[in-house]
Amino acid sequence: MKSWIEIPIDSDFSLANVPFGVCSFPSSSTLTSTTLAPCTPRCCTAIGNHAIDLHLLAEAGLLDNLLMTTESDERCCGEIITNFHPRIVFSQPTLNEFMSCEKHVWVAVRNRLISLFLDSSSSSSSNNNDIQIATIQADNRLQQNSALQSQCMHPLSTTLYHLPASIGDYTDFYSSREHATNVGIMFRGRDNALQPNWLHLPVGYHGRSSSVYPSLASSATTSENDCERNLVGGEKMSTVRRPCGQLQVDPLDPAKGSIYGPCKLMDFELEVAFFVGGPTNTDNEQDHNQQHQQQPRGRPLTLPEAQDRIFGYVLMNDWSARDIQKWEYVPLGPFTSKNFATTISTWVVTSMALEPFRCETSAGVQGGGGEPTPLEYLKDPNYGSYDVNLSVSIQPSSTSASTQICTSNLKHMYWSSAQQLVHHSVTGCPMNAGDLLASGTISGKEQHN
Numbered sequence: 001m002k003s004w005i006e007i008p009i010d011s012d013f014s015l016a017n018v019p020f021g022v023c024s025f026p027s028s029s030t031l032t033s034t035t036l037a038p039c040t041p042r043c044c045t046a047i048g049n050h051a052i053d054l055h056l057l058a059e060a061g062l063l064d065n066l067l068m069t070t071e072s073d074e075r076c077c078g079e080i081i082t083n084f085h086p087r088i089v090f091s092q093p094t095l096n097e098f099m100s101c102e103k104h105v106w107v108a109v110r111n112r113l114i115s116l117f118l119d120s121s122s123s124s125s126s127n128n129n130d131i132q133i134a135t136i137q138a139d140n141r142l143q144q145n146s147a148l149q150s151q152c153m154h155p156l157s158t159t160l161y162h163l164p165a166s167i168g169d170y171t172d173f174y175s176s177r178e179h180a181t182n183v184g185i186m187f188r189g190r191d192n193a194l195q196p197n198w199l200h201l202p203v204g205y206h207g208r209s210s211s212v213y214p215s216l217a218s219s220a221t222t223s224e225n226d227c228e229r230n231l232v233g234g235e236k237m238s239t240v241r242r243p244c245g246q247l248q249v250d251p252l253d254p255a256k257g258s259i260y261g262p263c264k265l266m267d268f269e270l271e272v273a274f275f276v277g278g279p280t281n282t283d284n285e286q287d288h289n290q291q292h293q294q295q296p297r298g299r300p301l302t303l304p305e306a307q308d309r310i311f312g313y314v315l316m317n318d319w320s321a322r323d324i325q326k327w328e329y330v331p332l333g334p335f336t337s338k339n340f341a342t343t344i345s346t347w348v349v350t351s352m353a354l355e356p357f358r359c360e361t362s363a364g365v366q367g368g369g370g371e372p373t374p375l376e377y378l379k380d381p382n383y384g385s386y387d388v389n390l391s392v393s394i395q396p397s398s399t400s401a402s403t404q405i406c407t408s409n410l411k412h413m414y415w416s417s418a419q420q421l422v423h424h425s426v427t428g429c430p431m432n433a434g435d436l437l438a439s440g441t442i443s444g445k446e447q448h449n
Helices: 054-059 103-117 128-134 146-152 177-188 225-229 303-307 322-328 351-357 417-425
Strands: 020-024 042-047 050-053 067-069 076-080 153-155 160-162 170-173 204-206 212-214 244-248 258-262 270-276 310-318 342-344 389-394 403-409 436-438
Touching (some): 020 050, 042 103, 050 054, 054 146, 067 103, 103 351, 244 322, 270 389, 303 417, 310 351, 310 417
Parallel strands (some): 170 436, 212 342
Antiparallel strands (some): 020 042, 020 160, 050 153, 067 076, 170 204, 270 310, 270 436
16 A cells, blocks of 8 residues: 555555654754653654654544444444543553553554555555555545644654653563474483473563663664653663673582673573553452452453453563573572563564464464363464564674574464463463563574574
């Protein structure tokens, strides 16, 4: 589908994407008639080479009277959504308020944004990935308002990006079978590569949300100190500081104890993470004897509920201090070796945008061939992942050139995102909008994966 603004053919931000993020515009000279200062973070989307200020679109009334969609194909059914206030939601410095809405609101906002940038002369689709867009009618109100365009559209190259959400909790899973097998072979040999529980449940551990930072690769540089102070979560993220900790004196003999020093084996982990959205899974039927409690109890999510609670995905690098990890991880797993820095991309790609790329996982099916079948609460009737190519390149500080060192694909996931979320909530753990759940390292079967 064609837009009335220029979108480069190789752009990550076509009308088939429409991600959500939080931005500020420190170098802008056009933000004059707005309630938010240029350095104030606000909710945005990205179209082509532009960051689009959703706060200003909402102030202009372009996000009013959103239409409900049907559950089957996300097409508009004519009913106007009530109890959604875009002027409030999109003036926030995080996406949490928007994330906390139900999925039909996310779909309606995304559809409206597509319609505002859709060329009215574009009436049909030639790409299977654009089938959903083909059902959306163009809305030319923004196209005909050049004054609003100059206010709300900003070059990505001069935009400052912030953490997209206030992250209450962060959990890192271990969901790639290929990766778990590779690690297991290194520690226990090929015959005992997977631990006995691995094929029965999504293995995970709690991380530190306080050290999740926006990726430097996603952010424009600025000398505006006021803008730096406005970064969500505090300090402006520039570089990852090499951590210090306890190191094993003799790698072959743990009995010789440890010394204190800087990490010498800093590593990266290629992951994909998703943000939880929707209302918190609380139990509405409180015990009469517990009515005095301020905090509602959580309840387990079902698979269909979990699928509608996945707001969107980001790339993640879970920085790891391997030598610190080797000494500390027995018996409870990594601790300080993982709590110093986790970086994520700042644009959140919605589950709706990824749906055309749904595919089988590299496992194909769960169970069969003598392997365990997931328990009933983990059985996913829509079991699968997404065909998304991933890669890692390293660029030394001494050169402007980068070298690709590995590739992978999001389909190399044994446990799906919905299964991760369901298992996380199985005990009644409340899952809140803005919680971040990561895949763990995604490895493939080939050496370069």
